[in-house]
Amino acid sequence: MGRREGCHATAPDTMASVPRICSSLLPVLLLAALAGCGRSVPATPRAARTQAIEQPFVAWRGEGRITVSWPGGRLSADCWLRRAEPTAVRVAIVGDGGLTLADLEIGAGGATIHAAVSDLRPRLQPVIDLLTAAYGPADEQCRRWQNGRLRVETTSGARWYGGDPLLLRRADGPGSAVWLADYRPLAGLHIAHDLSTEGIVEIVIRIRAIRPLTATPTTE
Known part of the structure; x- marks a missing residue:
C-alpha cells in the first residue's frame, strides 16, 4: 500500500471528537502517552522536520549484552547480532560459559x-517481539506530525520519530513498545545501540560495538 499523508484512514484526528473545552489537554495527554518511566520521544525542531527518515541500508554485525527480567527470574548473557538484510536480523544469545542459549532469526517470513x-524457549516470545518491532518488516501506510513528533503508521504498528537528527525513537510492535536510543554513526548512518x-x-539490549559487513551501502 502506498504512503498516505495524514493517516486519516487508520488514525483519525481525535480533535474532531473531543469537546473544544478539552482541546488544550491533548498535548499533555499525548506527551504522557509517549513517555514511559521518564522516557519520551524528543521533539523535533521545525528546521529539522524536512529530514528524510529513510536511511540507506548497510549490512552490519554487532556484539553486546542482553538482559531479560520476568517475575521470579532474570537472564543476562552476551548477544551477537547480524543484520544482512533491511528487514531481517539474526541474534545469538550466548551464556557466560560459551553455551549458545538461543539462536533466533527475524525476517519477512516471521520469526x-x-x-x-x-x-529459555518459553521466555523467547518477548525477545522476538522486540526484535520484530525494531528490525522486522513494516510497510508504511501513512504519516503525520503530532506535537513535534513524526508518527508513522505501519502494518506492524506505529513508529515514532523525533529529535535532531530525525530518528526512530519508539516502535510499537506486537508486544510492548520498544525504545531505541544511543544512536552512533556507522558508514554515514545512525544505528541505535540501546533497545529496551x-x-x-x-x-x-545494549550493543557495545557494530561493524559493517559490506562497504557499499544499498538503498533500503
Whole structure:
C-alpha cells in the first residue's frame, strides 16, 4: 500500500471528537502517552522536520549484552547480532560459559528459532517481539506530525520519530513498545545501540560495538 499523508484512514484526528473545552489537554495527554518511566520521544525542531527518515541500508554485525527480567527470574548473557538484510536480523544469545542459549532469526517470513535451551524457549516470545518491532518488516501506510513528533503508521504498528537528527525513537510492535536510543554513526548512518522494553517482562539490549559487513551501502 502506498504512503498516505495524514493517516486519516487508520488514525483519525481525535480533535474532531473531543469537546473544544478539552482541546488544550491533548498535548499533555499525548506527551504522557509517549513517555514511559521518564522516557519520551524528543521533539523535533521545525528546521529539522524536512529530514528524510529513510536511511540507506548497510549490512552490519554487532556484539553486546542482553538482559531479560520476568517475575521470579532474570537472564543476562552476551548477544551477537547480524543484520544482512533491511528487514531481517539474526541474534545469538550466548551464556557466560560459551553455551549458545538461543539462536533466533527475524525476517519477512516471521520469526524462526533455530536453537534454544529448553528452560529459555518459553521466555523467547518477548525477545522476538522486540526484535520484530525494531528490525522486522513494516510497510508504511501513512504519516503525520503530532506535537513535534513524526508518527508513522505501519502494518506492524506505529513508529515514532523525533529529535535532531530525525530518528526512530519508539516502535510499537506486537508486544510492548520498544525504545531505541544511543544512536552512533556507522558508514554515514545512525544505528541505535540501546533497545529496551518495559512491562511484565523487561528486556534491555545494549550493543557495545557494530561493524559493517559490506562497504557499499544499498538503498533500503
